Amino acid sequence: xxxxxxxxxxxxxxxxxxxxxxxxxxxxxxxxxxxxxxxxxxxxxxxxxxxxxxxxxxxxxxxxxxxxxxxx
Amino acid sequence: xxxxxxxxxxxxxxxxxxxxxxxxxxxxxxxxxxxxxxxxxxxxxxxxxxxxxxxxxxxxxxxxxxxxxxxxxxxxxxxxxxxxxxxxxxxxxxxxxxxxxxxxxxxxxxxxxxxxxxxxxxxxxxxxxxxxxxxxxxxxxxxxxxxxxxxxxxxxxxxxxxxxxxxxxxxxxxxxxxxxxxxxxxxxxxxxxxxxxxxxxxxxxxxxxxxxxxxxxxxxxxxxxxxxxxxxxxxxxxxxxxxxxxxxxxxxxxxxxxxxxxxxxxxxxxxxxxxxxxxxxxxxxxxxxxxxxxxxxxxxxxxxxxxxxxxxxxxxxxxxxxxxxxxxxxxxxxxxxxxxxxxxxxxxxxxxxxxxxxxxxxxxxxxxxxxxxxxxxxxxxxxxxxxxxxxxxxxxxxxxxxxxxxxxxxxxxxxxxxxxxxxxxxxxxxxxxx
Amino acid sequence: xxxxxxxxxxxxxxxxxxxxxxxxxxxxxxxxxxxxxxxxxxxxxxxxxxxxxxxxxxxxxxxxxxxxxxxxxxxxxxxxxxxxxxxxxxxxxxxxxxxxxxxxxxxxxxxxxxxxxxxxxxxxxxxxxxxxxxxxxxxxxxxxxxxxxxxxxxxxxxxx
Numbered sequence: 210x211x212x213x214x215x216x217x218x219x220x221x222x223x224x225x226x227x228x229x230x231x232x233x234x235x236x237x238x239x240x241x242x243x244x245x246x247x248x249x250x251x252x253x254x255x256x257x258x259x260x261x262x263x264x265x266x267x268x269x270x271x272x273x274x275x276x277x278x279x280x281x
Numbered sequence: 282x283x284x285x286x287x288x289x290x291x292x293x294x295x296x297x298x299x300x301x302x303x304x305x306x307x308x309x310x311x312x313x314x315x316x317x318x319x320x321x322x323x324x325x326x327x328x329x330x331x332x333x334x335x336x337x338x339x340x341x342x343x344x345x346x347x348x349x350x351x352x353x354x355x356x357x358x359x360x361x362x363x364x365x366x367x368x369x370x371x372x373x374x375x376x377x378x379x380x381x382x383x384x385x386x387x388x389x390x391x392x393x394x395x396x397x398x399x400x401x402x403x404x405x406x407x408x409x410x411x412x413x414x415x416x417x418x419x420x421x422x423x424x425x426x427x428x429x430x431x432x433x434x435x436x437x438x439x440x441x442x443x444x445x446x447x448x449x450x451x452x453x454x455x456x457x458x459x460x461x462x463x464x465x466x467x468x469x470x471x472x473x474x475x476x477x478x479x480x481x482x483x484x485x486x487x488x489x490x491x492x493x494x495x496x497x498x499x500x501x502x503x504x505x506x507x508x509x510x511x512x513x514x515x516x517x518x519x520x521x522x523x524x525x526x527x528x529x530x531x532x533x534x535x536x537x538x539x540x541x542x543x544x545x546x547x548x549x550x551x552x553x554x555x556x557x558x559x560x561x562x563x564x565x566x567x568x569x570x571x572x573x574x575x576x577x578x579x580x581x582x583x584x585x586x587x588x589x590x591x592x593x594x595x596x597x598x599x600x601x602x603x604x605x606x607x608x609x610x611x612x613x614x615x616x617x618x619x620x621x622x623x624x625x626x627x628x629x630x631x632x633x634x635x636x637x638x639x640x641x642x643x644x645x646x647x648x649x650x651x652x653x654x655x656x657x658x659x660x661x662x663x664x665x666x667x668x669x670x671x672x673x674x675x676x677x678x679x680x681x682x683x684x685x686x687x688x689x690x691x692x693x694x695x696x697x698x699x700x701x702x703x704x705x706x707x708x709x710x711x712x713x714x715x
Numbered sequence: 716x717x718x719x720x721x722x723x724x725x726x727x728x729x730x731x732x733x734x735x736x737x738x739x740x741x742x743x744x745x746x747x748x749x750x751x752x753x754x755x756x757x758x759x760x761x762x763x764x765x766x767x768x769x770x771x772x773x774x775x776x777x778x779x780x781x782x783x784x785x786x787x788x789x790x791x792x793x794x795x796x797x798x799x800x801x802x803x804x805x806x807x808x809x810x811x812x813x814x815x816x817x818x819x820x821x822x823x824x825x826x827x828x829x830x831x832x833x834x835x836x837x838x839x840x841x842x843x844x845x846x847x848x849x850x851x852x853x854x855x856x857x858x859x860x861x862x863x864x865x866x867x868x869x870x871x872x873x874x875x
Contacts, residue, residue, distance in 0.1 A: 228451050228455075230451075230454060230508060230509065230510055230511075231451055231452060231454025231455070231508070231509045231510075231511075232454065232509055232511060232512050233452070233822070233825070233826075233830070234452060234453070234825075234830055234831060234832050234833050234835075235762070235764065235796040235822050235825050235830060235833065236512050236822075237509075237512075237766070237833070238512075238764065238766045238797070238798065239512055239513055239577045240509060240512070240515060240577075241766040241767065241768075242577070242582075242766070244582050244606045244608065244613070245515065245575055245577055245582055247507060247515065247517055247573065247575065252324055252326050252343065252345060252712060253662070253676065253710070253712075255343075256326075256328050256341070256343075256710060259341075259363075260330065260680070260708070261621075264650060264656070264680075264682060264704070265598070265621060265623065265650060265654075265656065266590075266592075266596045266598060266623050266626070266650055266651055267567075267569070267588070267590040267596075267598045267600065267621075267623065268567075269501075269503070269521055269523070269569060270519060270521055270569040270570075270571035270588040270590065270600075271519065271571055271573070271586070271588075275447070275449070275455070275456025275458070275506075275507025275508075275515075275517065276456070276507055276509060276515040276517075276575075278766060278767055278768055278833065279449075279452075279453040279454075279509075279832070279833065280767050280768055280769045280770070280832065280833045280834065280851065281353060281421070281769045281832070281850075281851035281852065281853065350855075351853065351854035351855040352853055352854075352855035352856075353853050353855075421832075421850065421851060452831060452832075453832065
């Protein structure tokens with residue numbers, strides 16, 4: 210339970226501190242590139258996750274998107 | 282051109298007129314169907330996995346398709362087929378005698394020569410898995426992703442649902458995600474549920490098996506933050522919590538009982554050796570902390586991630602992953618390296634001594650996947666476009682897994698053998714997108 | 716005489732027909748965006764970049780809007796925010812534009828209009844006032860976007 214509190218606290222600190230980081234909407238050219246997507250090869254990740262889940266005690270951890278072009 | 286336009290207008294008028302007579306809905310329906318079935322982006326992929334020493338081989342063809350609609354919502358489907366053959370370690374350790382084991386069905390047995398790691402080659406299984414997901418906007422800065430999946434193999438059925446909420450803020454430099462998922466598993470082992478800690482019996486004996494099936498339920502929360510650092514850098518940090526309750530044993534795995542002083546086989550009730558069936562808690566809580574950084578180096582990029590996992594079975598692990606992408610004009614090269622290490626579960630033993638049997642309960646496992654272990658993967662991916670502009674890629678990987686081959690508590694003859702079933706596997710994968 | 720006139724008319728019609736069939740829109744890159752040049756016109760300032768997916772989707776619609784309302788006083792200016800104009804020119808080869816273009820590699824106009832997302836469109840009424848602003852482009856919203864254009868066009872004296 211203590212670990213959860215620490216995680217939540219650091220999470221909220223992170224989120225408030227992050228307001229100063231980042232780029233303008235027109236500066237996302239590199240981030241919009243295919244290879245710069247947070248999970249740019251979901252099929253590969255799925256294959257790997259399945260292999261490692263079958264052979265190891267750990268699984269998952271990787272989350273969902275964000276980043277990229279930032280459009281719309 | 283004007284002439285053509287005039288004809289087009291007349292055609293349009295006629296179409297509308299006919300529509301009114303027959304019921305405009307019919308025409309609209311046909312158009313809508315045509316529109317729905319076009320614009321799907323599809324990936325087909327095949328993975329071939331092969332372990333050394335006659336262990337597991339798998340062939341996994343996959344087809345995945347998705348479409349983005351006019352309102353930016355995305356619908357996706359995926360079908361996976363997984364054909365497995367080959368042998369798996371059954372948990373027993375090498376001995377100086379021939380060992381005999383009974384197959385899970387209770388009909389038939391297999392033997393392991395002296396000095397070899399016992400492998401059960403009973404299984405040739407096929408798994409089919411189907412999943413669907415739907416993503417849609419809630420507002421300009423908010424999205425939901427819904428998912429469902431179904432999976433079936435000979436002795437196992439699984440179904441799950443998930444919902445994830447994503448929120449962009451700080452001018453889309455930050456994305457907060459919160460996801461929930463639930464999974465229901467039905468385990469129907471060949472031969473029935475083995476009684477935990479009961480002795481494996483010879484084929485002509487009554488098998489220590491109970492019900493034909495059991496269930497397990499898992500709930501998971503995954504939350505995280507993705508943050509753009511600068512024009513070239515993006516980071517992600519996630520926390521995951523998973524709780525599962527129900528049947529966790531591996532009904533096909535056993536633990537060897539060896540003589541206290543010689544480390545040799547102990548005569549069983551009906552077999553030459555004594556082997557106890559796997560027994561695990563009926564609850565497991567896992568936590569994970571995951572961090573990733575991606576940085577663009579000109580036209581290239583690097584991806585580094587680290588995951589720390591810990592659970593209430595005593596296992597904690599570290600996973601390091603590094604990939605470097607070298608982009609050329611029409612193709613790319615991506616070498617990768619992964620390093621994994623885990624500690625053993627509290628109730629893991631490579632084997633137990635005869636004198637411990639009386640008080641070993643309640644939990645015991647010799648499943649190498651819960652042992653202290655480390656693994657490394659070396660990989661390379663090559664991507665290119667074919668003449669028609671479609672993407673192709675080939676991926677090759679080499680996986681090596683090892684554990685404590687000479688544990689300090691090895692007794693007598695055990696010191697002569699590898700007490701961990703070292704694993705070497707090759708993976709080759711081909712992807713085609715159109 | 717009649718026969719000759721008809722033949723001549725036919726030739727002229729066919730000539731214009733071939734022009735329309737074969738003509739690719741010719742990209743016109745402006746040297747500057749001077750709003751005073753567009754008095755009594757409704758100006759649609761669209762900020763785009765080659766790496767922006769929704770921008771690519773918006774071009775066919777922008778082309779059709781420019782064509783449909785050109786003679787009602789509608790002017791589209793696509794302001795490009797690529798750092799290198801050559802990347803933008805390459806994009807235009809693959810995704811043609813029949814409207815005016817302007818290169819703003821230093822993002823001066825983007826900063827001036829306080830852009831919050833890509834793509835962004837700013838619609839100026841005949842008097843040069845900023846009337847509407849849209850962030851993002853969704854095919855499902857084209858009717859909405861077109862309605863805001865028509866509303867402003869109807870305010871022009873010649874369209875009343």
